[in-house]
Amino acid sequence: MLDPLTLLALAGAGMLAGFVDAIAGGGGMIGVPALLSAGLPPVAALATNKMQSVVGTAMAAATYWRRGFISLKALLPALILTYAGSLVGALVVKQIDITLLDIAVPVALIGIALYFLFAPNLSDADKAARLPFGLFVPVMGLIIGFYDGIFGPGTGSFFTIGFVMLFGLGLTRASGNTKILNLVSNLAALTIFIPAGDVVWPAAIAMAIGQIVGGYIGARTGIRYGAKVIRPLVVVVSIALALRLLFFR
Structure with a gap:
């Protein structure tokens, strides 16, 4: 039992x-170590982190959606394909x-950090898309969702860089769209973790409130500060995740 x-x-x-x-x-680079420090075994820590992060991701996605940065219809x-990809990844x-x-x-995360650090034209303004949104965003969702199911770290960064580089979204819209796809990907993993009894619910509920x-x-x-805060934080998070994966696994 976890104490108060x-x-x-x-x-x-x-x-x-x-x-x-x-x-x-x-956020998983904060949540998973915290759960491990609380004494949870690795699988339970991963499952509980997915459960609690779904709540925060849903809150963030709803906030971006209410402000008009996400089109659920598009x-x-x-x-659908992100959910399917993540579910298949978790199963295999x-x-x-x-x-x-x-x-x-x-290596990919460091590349993302360098791109966000040095690309001169990153802003909240949409640019011309390199690929058709309706046709290729589902493909991206399937691929990155599958990656999230089998491994996970950096999923948000990969979605964000895809929306910016391939589909021309400004950073705030890219961040909002990332949240909704990441939410679905996490829900797919939970369809495996919850029936298996891997989620430690007191810890999940406490972290979900936060x-x-x-x-x-x-x-x-x-939303308020846009690229001015999203750009540097993506750089910091990508580098921190890369260092953690390389030296602290």
Whole structure:
């Protein structure tokens, strides 16, 4: 059993994770270590983190949607394929060798950080899309959703860079659309974790309460300040995730 002080600390970690996740993704690098520190086994920590992060991601996605940064109708095919990709990834993860991702993902995250750091024209203004949104966003959702199901770290960064580079979205719209696809991807994983009894519910509920606050504040901050806060936070989160994967696994 988790004592009240530990649950309070987890709620604080959930609030911080929700704030970071709502703007740039990567809240799992806060949530998972906090749960491991509270004594949860690795699988339970991953499952509980997915459960609590869904709440904050839903709050952030709803906030972006209410402010007009997300079109659910345009994203519907991508939502379906993202869910399917994540579910398949979670089902086959034990059947395939993912050791190559230990190096490939940190390298990709560093590449994303460098792009966001040095690209001169990143802003909240939409640009010309390189690929048709309706046709290729579902493909992106399927691929990144599958990755999230088998591995996970950096999913938000990969969605954001895809929306910016391939589909010309400004950073605030890219962040909002990322939230809704990330939400669906996490829900797919939970269809595996919850029936298996992997979620530690007292910890999940405590962190979810913090996530509601952090996700709302983070989304409002991203909407208010746009590229000025999203751009540097994506850089910081991508580099921090890369370093964690390389040196602290």
